[in-house]
Amino acid sequence: MSAKVVGVERVTKFFEELPQKAKEEAAKGMGRMVLKLQARVMRDKLSGQVLNVRTGTLRRSIDQAVYQEGAQIRGVVGTNVEYARVHEYGFSGAVTVKEHLRMIREQGRFSLKAVKGRDMGMWVKKRGKETGSEVLVKAHSRMVKLPPPLVFAQRAEGAGTRVPRRDGQGGRGTGQGLNNG
Secondary structure, rough: OOOOOOOOHHHHHHHHHHHHHHHHHHHHHHHHHHHHHHHHHHHHHHHHHHHOOOOOOHHHOOEEEEEEEEOOOEEEEEEEEOOOHHHOOOOEEEEEOOEEEEEEEEEEEEEEEEOOOOOOOEEEEEOEEEEEEEEEEEOOEEEEEOOOOOOOOOOOOOOOOOOOOOOOOOOOEOOOOEEEE
């Protein structure tokens, strides 16, 4: 008795190409996850939920990329805006304030303000009206403490791992990697 296998070449070729196809599909999946994370950061985190919009520069600068290095596929969402690092990781230290003009205001007055859910009111200081006069404020340093609101450090949906921090690795500012593999 004898048997002949038809299509051995096709079956062999299919199994040889399988790892490459799986890698391509994983890269496509990573691309979809990174796009979703980029959209979420721009829509939810930089449009008022965590940080309020002033000029829109930070929100417009959010970029994404997918990198394949050997068996590892890495998705990155980040920015090249300098001040993004402060908003992501916070800041505590002295900053220099340049010399500038400030408008003088009348002395503030206190007023009693009703607070919802409380029996008693609360004394609140109101800002005085501008007087029209200006005063020169000399250059000085001041201490600043900004806690991190965690704008970019999000969990990738379905990945189950926290997005790692990329300190000092060049690239795009506060970019965050999503490891898969």
